[in-house]
Amino acid sequence: MEFHGRGLCDSATPPNDQEETDLRRGPWTRDEDLLLLNYVSAHGEGRWNSLARSAGLSIGLRRTGKSCRLRWLNYLRPDVRRGNITxxxxxxxxxxxxxxxxxxxxxxxxxxxxxxxxxxxxxxxxxxxxxxxxxxxxxxxxxxxxxxxxxxxxxxxxxxxxxxxxxxxxxxxxxxxxxxxxxxxxxxxxxxxxxxxxxxxxxxxxxxxxxxxxxxxxxxxxxxxxxxxxxxxxxxxxx
DNA sequence: AAACAAGGCAACCGCCACCGG
DNA sequence: TCCGGTGGCGGTTGCCTTGTT
CATH class of the missing domain: 1.10.10 (Arc Repressor Mutant, subunit A)
Structure with missing residues (x-):
């Protein structure tokens, strides 16, 4: 089953104005994934809260450190294996x-x-x-x-x-x-x-x-x- | 075709352990 | 020793997809 669930929203549907000013929750957009990917590839894993703060200020990734960590570990990490459990x-x-x-x-x-x-x-x-x-x-x-x-x-x-x-x-x-x-x-x-x-x-x-x-x-x-x-x-x- | 139920899974929440100041 | 920050972990929630009626 091709399922993205809460995990991936179409970036064509941006968050509303209220969410723009606050930390975002819920499904990650493609743009957010890209921002996080780029940031981690440049700076490495870890220090998720400071990542969130830094990225929030500089590139507009408005997520908590916890949310970034979870998204990275469960979805974006390059060695994450998908498909049926054998x-x-x-x-x-x-x-x-x-x-x-x-x-x-x-x-x-x-x-x-x-x-x-x-x-x-x-x-x-x-x-x-x-x-x-x-x-x-x-x-x-x-x-x-x-x-x-x-x-x-x-x-x-x-x-x-x-x-x-x-x-x-x-x-x-x-x-x-x-x-x-x-x-x-x-x-x-x-x-x-x-x-x-x-x-x-x-x-x-x-x-x-x-x-x-x-x-x-x-x-x-x-x-x-x-x-x-x-x-x-x-x-x-x-x- | 529409409504509903069940399945599947990403994401969140709260707690806890660890660490450095 | 205490305290705040941080990250890890297990439990739970809620939404989308798929199947059934």
Whole structure:
């Protein structure tokens, strides 16, 4: 879906007179984006409040420092990655969330190009929705256990299926040497994340993933929704 | 075609930790 | 030690798009 939401207004509709004299709020215009981009490329990140003051005086960017920072981090930063959350990313988010909880910024550090806001939105709109559909409290131990013991293995299964379909369409190519799931996460998604607490996943699950996830994190660009109707039926059979 | 509902996501808000004076 | 400024973080809001009736 091509959606700019509150994030981008057409610059042909300028703010009204009252807003001209005050700090602006709401959607950013293309002109504002350009001003911020130019300023950051010239002066670098950080010191957002002084940036806002300076830019407000000199180039007419009437935004708070907080607003500038948020716009830069979530939208304008050159390494921001857009598009669907891939199956591998879904798996990683589930895994990390089970260990870290709602520490979105920490989770985001393990997914290059993804912002904490994006991951948070993904969790709230997709994961919580399906938890509700299955009548689970998303904060319960029961839900966490099911994510680890049922949903994550299912995701791995789907990754495997996707891989097989992928390889049927492409000439075979050698994979990197096999490594564990956790190793693959640590090495494929730079920058290197801080050490995680010991995995709570059953050993069978961890070993299950070994050769399947390793070496393929960057291959599959196009994700799909986490749970289809078939998935939910399948899960219900497992319970 | 219009009205409505649901989904998705950018942006805001309030709190907190950190740092320098 | 205190205090104000600043930036980071998680929760929440509100608007646009898409799907359905």
């Amino acid at each position: 199956l591998e990313e879904q798996l990683l988010i589930l895994d990390l969330h089970s260990r870290l909880g709602n520490r979105w910024s920490k989770i985001a550090r393990h997914l290059p190009g993804r912002t904490d806001n994006e991951i948070k939105n993904y969790w709230r709109t997709r994961v919580q929705k399906h938890a509700r559909q299955m009548q689970f409290d998303v904060n319960s131990k029961q839900f966490e256990d099911m994510v680890r013991s049922v949903w994550m293995p299912r995701l791995v299964e789907r990754i495997r299926e996707q891989k097989q379909q992928h390889e049927q369409k492409k000439p075979p190519r050698s994979l990197e040497s096999s490594c564990s799931y956790s190793e693959s996460v640590e090495t494929q998604l730079s920058p290197p994340p801080p050490p995680l607490p010991p995995a709570m996943a059953p050993e069978s699950f961890v070993s299950d993933v070994d050769d399947d996830v390793c070496g393929r994190w960057m291959e599959l660009e196009q994700g799909e929704s986490m749970w289809s109707v078939e998935d939910i039926l399948w899960l219900q059979q497992q319970l």
